[in-house]
Amino acid sequence: MSSKMSDRRGFLKKSAALAGLAAFANGKALASVTPGLVLGEADVKYGVTPDEPNIQDLLYGGRSSYEKTIRIHSINSPEGLRTLTPLQDSIGIITPASYHFQVQGDTHMPNINPREHTLIIHGMVDRPTVFTMEEIKRLPSVSEVHWIECTGNSGLQWYKALLQNRKAGRTDGSVIQGVHGRLSCSEWTGVRVSTLLKECGVQKGASWVIAEAGDNIHHAKSLPLAKLMDDAMLAYGQNGEAIRREQGYPLRLHTPGFQGVCNVKFLRSLKVTNEPYYMQREISAYTNTKPNGISSWYESQQGPKSLITFPSDAHKLAGAGLYEISGIAYCGRGKIARVEVTVDAGKTWKDANLQQPVFSKAWTRFRLPWNWNGAETVIGSRCTNEYGEIQSTVEGLAKLWGDDFNPPIPAADVVHWWESAPISAFLNNPIQLWKAKPDGSVYDATYVKYLPNPYYPA
Amino acid sequence: MRLTSSIYRIRITRPRSNFLLPVVALLACGAAMAQSPTYKVGRPPTAEELHTWDNLVGAKGKELPIGSGSAVEGAPVFAAKCAMCHGKDGQGGVPVPEGFGFTYARLVGGVGSLNTPKPIFTVGSRMPYATTLFDYIQRAMPVWPMPRDLTPDNVYALTAFLLYKNGIIKETDVMNKASLVEVQMPNRHGFYPDPPQSEPNDKDGTWLPLWEHGPEWKPTTKPGAKWYGPPVAAPR
Structure with missing residues (x-):
């Protein structure tokens, strides 16, 4: 046994005593993951296990060992920057x-x-x-x-x-x-x-x-x-x-x-x-290069944009029942005034609740309770800012670009151009759709329309 | 739907923007006038500090260093310091290590390809000013092993080498402070608005950049809204 381990146990016991948790030590020893540490029955039943606090770590603070969320490296960055x-x-x-x-x-x-x-x-x-x-x-x-x-x-x-x-x-x-x-x-x-x-x-x-x-x-x-x-x-x-x-x-x-x-x-x-x-x-x-080869430059502000963060393709739903759809909305100018959510592939849209206060040029958290019947469906969100500007679909953005030309370029051609160009459009703010499958898995339903994803089920 | 084409709009943009330049200056001055120090913090920079922090090179080339170089001199420098990532002739295609198919930038070719379904973005096809190329080499290249270890002559020579490889200058043309700013890049007029917008528009239609309007645009009821962005859908 290392001296570090024994120090830690000493710390744990002292902490318990200091906190006035005498019952802890007197309780019946049902289980002890670390020998010598005694836990109360209720604690074990509710998932409490001895932690391994390092007193130095506590000075800055850390999270529960059960929390595993991390950033991931971007795709073309072996250097990790x-x-x-x-x-x-x-x-x-x-x-x-x-x-x-x-x-x-x-x-x-x-x-x-x-x-x-x-x-x-x-x-x-x-x-x-x-x-x-x-x-x-x-x-x-x-x-x-x-x-x-x-x-x-x-x-x-x-x-x-x-x-x-x-x-x-x-x-x-x-x-x-x-x-x-x-x-x-x-x-x-x-x-x-x-x-x-x-x-x-x-x-x-x-x-x-x-x-x-x-x-x-x-x-x-x-x-x-x-x-x-x-x-x-x-x-x-x-x-x-x-x-x-x-x-x-x-x-x-x-x-x-x-x-x-x-x-x-x-x-x-x-x-x-x-x-x-x-x-x-x-x-x-x-810069944003258009299909005619001309680029607009020094464009800097992001248009209105929203995104459902739960559920998304990183989640698996546990089956039919109640869920809270939750997401973020923001815009390069002004405040978010409205977020609408669809749970039926865009047939109907319902206003989501906006967390207050709403800050200018900041995320606004939106939420909407959703009773999922367990059938396959597509969900998505769109937002409007205080100036009445509304988030577009990919096709809508392509139409905005294509209409810049005379004769107008069909939206499908603009999207095709975005796909084939070595770099794509900047300041993208399309509506993101997620498809929920009956088995609870969730998939992207926006980008897959343009490039089939062989890793998705049919 | 808008009736003017982008090309056409660019043609009308330039005189229009020039006409508006005094307005731009006036607005900027409004923000800038009547400034005297309030807090009295900070100190004047030393000559060394000014030298260190005043070498970004703009299109007028005022900050270009003393030195010179041609493509002939640039070729061995490129082979030694650049080719391992950008390819022997600047053709790119060298994979980024563990880059999942990503490759280092192609620097040569592609002139005339930007309005095709397969645009090729390179120094020659893309950059509007040769100073952009010089500045980036001087400031940031070679990324490996360490940027900013080239002499001014090296930077002029590498710039000349890439301009030559793109068919913009001759192999023996010498690039220096005077000649570099004279180079005419093929994509000089490939950007809009020209000159770039330095003041926000207020969406009242008086002088906002023309890419801004959505097809069904109506003036907002909130004047003073600032927008420097790409198109957004029109209000409902």
Whole structure:
């Protein structure tokens, strides 16, 4: 027996005594998984087993050993710098930092000493200035709940990649996590970018800001000055603690409602200019190329989007009966005003309950009780924001794109083009449908329409 | 349904956007005027800090370093530092390790393919400015083993090599601070709106980007709504 083990038992006994649980020790010893530890009858009956607390672990805290939810690696990332949020197990509107997705176009993750970290603001400003982290934290701060989503999230390319994964023998991916998992929502704390820009004195004629990271590849992104003067934030806090290393510790740019690539992590520099800089990550990717070969660029806001997170293809239903359909809805501008749910493949739609308060540019949790009769059916959700804009189907999005042309391109051709292009559309917000089978299994019913999934039953 | 084609719309966008440039500047100025330090934190940057953090290269090339290189000089650098991922001639196709079929980026070819069912995205077919290529090589390449270990001459030479391989310049053309910004990329006009939108529209139809309207668009009852995104379905 190791001394560590005996220490632990000593700790357990002391804890029980301290907590006034004398009955514990006096109770009849029915079972003891660890010899020497006595449990009461009721505890064993209700599934209580001796834990193995390590007192050092308790100082930061951990979860029950029964909780197994984790992020998974994204498909093309052996280096592990791309991980996906387990949306299927999301609860409420806050994503724990340990579940927050990470998409980093770098092969090395910086570990930055905050005492050494500075932010420089230069370019078209009257007073180029270097701020230390300590100085930034002295400035007036705000806390706001906002989602962040990778621009390519929910794209057909991730579904294709999922099928490739299955073919290669990897089975840990589901559509809800593998296709939609570049999506999280947190409470962010920091200083408004406008506070620092005003401190530096933005010059007349300035209209863009180029943000640059201190990671190895110095990720850089051009952003409209108007956005940074509006609600953008220099974030150092996430869900009540310092932002995690994966999220850009010690300082990241946060641009509420804008695509993920704008939220520059490890932020080191803001250069104020009068033009965008046409960086690789706003040209070679993160643009929407249309079937005529022309791409729209510097599109940043996500349209209204909702997703049923339970039940989804990561779950198996226990049979007919009552379930609570639950999901998330959000939009790049404004608040979610309405979420409708169908449980009959779109024939009828019912309003779901929205968890209050509803925050702007944040997840809204919606819920609807569902009495499943056990027959095969298709469920799905669609949301509307406070401006009346409504989430589309894949076909609806394709029609919006196709109608841009003269003569209009049929929606089916646009979808075919999305399938065949090496990269797919960005800022995807189609309605996600899930098909429940009589045996309780749940499958994607949206993407499978475009690319048959050989791993699904007929 | 909209009656104008995208190509046509792009043609009308440019003069229209230029006309609106003063408006853009005016709006930005409104946000920027009357700023004096309130909190008096921070310090002026050192010359070294300004040098370190002012080398992103925009389309005007103001930040380009001193140096030069041609495709002839770039070829051996490419073979030594780039070909292992991007292929001997920049043709891509090298699998990402354990990448489940994903491959490193193709850099060469594909010009004219973007409006076909099989668009090929490369440096030549995609980038609107040669400075975009220079900047990315200088800032982020080679990812393995460590970015940012190329000399300015190396970066100019690699840029020249890829432009040459894409048929944009001659093998002996020397790229430097003056010549790089003169390079005309095939996809220079492949993006819209041009210039990019720097101010949100308020959906009242006065100067919003034309891709914004859904087919049945009606002005919102909430002016001041900000939108920088792709199309959304029209209100019911």
